[in-house]
Amino acid sequence: MERRQQRNASKWDWKQFFTKGMAKKLMVAGIVAALCGLLIVNIFIWTSDVNKLNKPAPQPTIIYDQNGEIASKISNSSIEGVGIKQIPKEVIHAVIATEDQRFYKHNGINYFAIMKAFFKNMLSGDIVAGGSTVTQQLAKNVFLTHERTYTRKVKELIITKKIERTYSKDEIMERYLNQIYFGEGAWGIQRAAKTYFGKEASELTLSESAMLAGLIKAPSILSPFKNMEKSVQRRDLVLSLMEKEGYITQADVKKAKEQPVVLNEEKVEDEYDGKYPYYVDHIIQEAMTKYKLTKNEVLSGGLHIFTELNPTIQKGTEEVYQNDNFFPASQNDQLLQSGAIFIDPKSGGIQALVGGRGQHTFLGFNRATQLVRQPGSTMKPLAVYTPALEEGYEVFDLLQDRPLDFGGYQPKNFDWQYRGEVTMYEAVVNSYNIPPVWLLNEIGLQQGTKAVEEFGIPLQEKDYALGIALGGMHEGTSPLAMAQAYSTFANNGTMVEAHAIQKIEDIDGKVIAKWKSKSTAVTKPEVAQKITYMLSGVVKEGTGKKAFMEGLDIAGKTGSTQLPFANEGGTKDHWFVGYTPDIVGAVWLGYDQTDENHYLGTSSSGTTPVIFKEILEKSKSVLSDEKFALTTVEKKYKIEIKKIKEKEEKVRKEKEKEEKEKNKGRGKGKEKNKEKKGKKDKERDEEEEDEE
Numbered sequence: 001m002e003r004r005q006q007r008n009a010s011k012w013d014w015k016q017f018f019t020k021g022m023a024k025k026l027m028v029a030g031i032v033a034a035l036c037g038l039l040i041v042n043i044f045i046w047t048s049d050v051n052k053l054n055k056p057a058p059q060p061t062i063i064y065d066q067n068g069e070i071a072s073k074i075s076n077s078s079i080e081g082v083g084i085k086q087i088p089k090e091v092i093h094a095v096i097a098t099e100d101q102r103f104y105k106h107n108g109i110n111y112f113a114i115m116k117a118f119f120k121n122m123l124s125g126d127i128v129a130g131g132s133t134v135t136q137q138l139a140k141n142v143f144l145t146h147e148r149t150y151t152r153k154v155k156e157l158i159i160t161k162k163i164e165r166t167y168s169k170d171e172i173m174e175r176y177l178n179q180i181y182f183g184e185g186a187w188g189i190q191r192a193a194k195t196y197f198g199k200e201a202s203e204l205t206l207s208e209s210a211m212l213a214g215l216i217k218a219p220s221i222l223s224p225f226k227n228m229e230k231s232v233q234r235r236d237l238v239l240s241l242m243e244k245e246g247y248i249t250q251a252d253v254k255k256a257k258e259q260p261v262v263l264n265e266e267k268v269e270d271e272y273d274g275k276y277p278y279y280v281d282h283i284i285q286e287a288m289t290k291y292k293l294t295k296n297e298v299l300s301g302g303l304h305i306f307t308e309l310n311p312t313i314q315k316g317t318e319e320v321y322q323n324d325n326f327f328p329a330s331q332n333d334q335l336l337q338s339g340a341i342f343i344d345p346k347s348g349g350i351q352a353l354v355g356g357r358g359q360h361t362f363l364g365f366n367r368a369t370q371l372v373r374q375p376g377s378t379m380k381p382l383a384v385y386t387p388a389l390e391e392g393y394e395v396f397d398l399l400q401d402r403p404l405d406f407g408g409y410q411p412k413n414f415d416w417q418y419r420g421e422v423t424m425y426e427a428v429v430n431s432y433n434i435p436p437v438w439l440l441n442e443i444g445l446q447q448g449t450k451a452v453e454e455f456g457i458p459l460q461e462k463d464y465a466l467g468i469a470l471g472g473m474h475e476g477t478s479p480l481a482m483a484q485a486y487s488t489f490a491n492n493g494t495m496v497e498a499h500a501i502q503k504i505e506d507i508d509g510k511v512i513a514k515w516k517s518k519s520t521a522v523t524k525p526e527v528a529q530k531i532t533y534m535l536s537g538v539v540k541e542g543t544g545k546k547a548f549m550e551g552l553d554i555a556g557k558t559g560s561t562q563l564p565f566a567n568e569g570g571t572k573d574h575w576f577v578g579y580t581p582d583i584v585g586a587v588w589l590g591y592d593q594t595d596e597n598h599y600l601g602t603s604s605s606g607t608t609p610v611i612f613k614e615i616l617e618k619s620k621s622v623l624s625d626e627k628f629a630l631t632t633v634e635k636k637y638k639i640e641i642k643k644i645k646e647k648e649e650k651v652r653k654e655k656e657k658e659e660k661e662k663n664k665g666r667g668k669g670k671e672k673n674k675e676k677k678g679k680k681d682k683e684r685d686e687e688e689e690d691e692e
Contacts, residue, residue, distance in 0.1 A: 059302030183219025198264030308349025316618030339367025376559030
């Protein structure tokens with residue numbers, strides 16, 4: 001008995017010890033495991049990378065014209081983001097009331113909702129419910145797949161906690177509303193507002209806000225375009241939830257329900273999206289090269305870019321380039337190409353540009369700014385006549401026009417004729433080739449090449465030759481560079497660097513880039529006026545006559561280049577660089593790939609000046625009737641012009657007299673031949689009668 005009692009006592013002690021010790025150990029082990037688990041979870045949270053959310057939702061960059069009006073929009077994303085300030089509070093309240101009532105109270109996870117969903121899934125034997133908060137949905141949409149597995153759910157919870165520790169509630173809501181899908185191809189609240197109601201997100205009414213919030217659950221089923229009845233029922237449910245949560249009153253609910261649902265039946269197309277494509281291409285390039293912005297920043301950063309674009313001139317230029325009647329016929333396998341650019345000579349602001357004909361390619365080759373071709377005779381005023389006038393030569397000084405040989409280089413006039421001597425004015429107006437080469441040789445090649453570089457046109461080592469007088473360059477230059485150079489003449493000798501962008505503001509309105517004017521005094525005002533005087537003559541009576549417009553002062557120079565193969569009847573490039581007191585333009589015409597089957601068969605006088613004139617015709621409403629300030633120059637050369645006209649008239653009369661004398665002789669000869677022919681015909685007829 002005693003032993004039995006001892007055994008029982010021993011057994012009782014062991015049970016007590018086991019019960020007390022084990023419970024304590026289990027408790028300690030549980031706490032340690034929980035702490036380890038918590039530590040591991042926090043390590044996962046700490047090491048999770050949610051920096052992807054640091055990137056603001058893609059927002060279109062807005063382009064403004066010189067009047068501060070919206071001209072175009074650019075974006076590279078299907079999502080069009082908006083800031084939290086542009087989202088009505090009704091939208092936010094509708095989403096919270098519907099998707100996550102405790103959004104501003106929890107730390108990213110609604111544990112009650114998760115437990116409820118867990119038991120629901122257990123009962124069904126499958127994952128049918130999620131209990132996700134707005135933050136969880138954001139984590140899933142941005143970082144995870146939409147598969148329904150417990151592994152994905154764990155990852156989602158970890159990323160959710162990281163998001164909550166990194167961003168404020170407003171930042172989370174903003175990112176959520178810019179990422180969520182609303183159906184009908186609309187990602188984000190801004191696109192949804194435009195798709196369903198044809199308006200900006202900031203303009204949404206309470207009724208519309210509730211309807212869009214209701215779509216989030218099942219956008220394809222609840223779309224008002226597909227099922228208006230279901231969509232309205234869902235809207236009403238959202239309104240009642242908003243009232244329950246205290247965001248709106250019963251009167252608000254009643255008023256919202258009474259509002260008719262007016263859907264946007266038209267296809268959502270932003271009237272500014274894709275507008276002025278070539279000008280926009282140049283803006284993007286300028287923003288990247290001049291202001292060191294990345295392509296993504298420009299396309300998706302929600303920037304506001306204020307430009308020098310003149311919508312009237314830009315539209316006019318595009319209209320001309322869309323009309324094939326203003327261009328020579330192309331070969332079937334290659335479109336005859338062209339590029340044109342217009343700038344303000346006083347500010348250097350690029351008013352308009354078109355970089356090609358045919359279908360536009362986004363950020364493709366821009367022939368107005370990126371083309372590099374030999375400029376032909378448009379180089380003569382820059383390389384020869386300006387430095388010659390600076391050296392003391394005068395507009396009506398005589399220049400040599402005879403066969404010349406400069407160490408093997410033998411320039412020829414386009415008509416293969418020689419006139420012995422011509423004035424500088426005549427040489428410019430008629431675009432003779434020998435006089436400028438002779439003149440450049442006289443003043444010195446160095447003076448000419450230095451002048452070209454001062455006009456902002458860089459030269460290569462191979463360009464330092466007398467051929468530069470005729471635009472002979474190893475590679476060439478662009479319409480942009482030529483227009484900028486000629487702006488010197490329109491701006492009294494001062495050249496302002498051409499630019500398209502005035503300033504760039506970020507999404508918050510902070511100026512991040514601004515144009516700083518860069519001007520160069522290239523030549524004296526008097527020299528610029530003399531050049532303008534001669535180039536006005538080109539348009540009035542010379543090779544640029546087809547650019548002439550009644551009531552508008554225009555000066556300019558035509559240019560063409562030789563083919564790279566033997567063909568005296570064709571040319572490779574056609575140019576016209578012209579200007580008024582208000583605007584300077586350069587037009588280029590040619591094939592991208594010139595060969596024996598693709599070249600220009602006409603002279604430049606009949607092509608590029610016509611294009612230039614048509615663009616100015618369409619831009620007349622924004623051009624002034626200001627005249628060139630040439631009073632002093634014209635007065636000085638009035639006597640010279642009179643002498644030239646008298647000389648030309650005398651030559652004309654002498655030629656007419658010679659022609660008459662020749663024609664008299666030809667007439668008598670014709671009569672004798674006619675008599676002889678008649679006699680022979682009569683004899684032949686008599687012979688034929690005898691034979692019969």
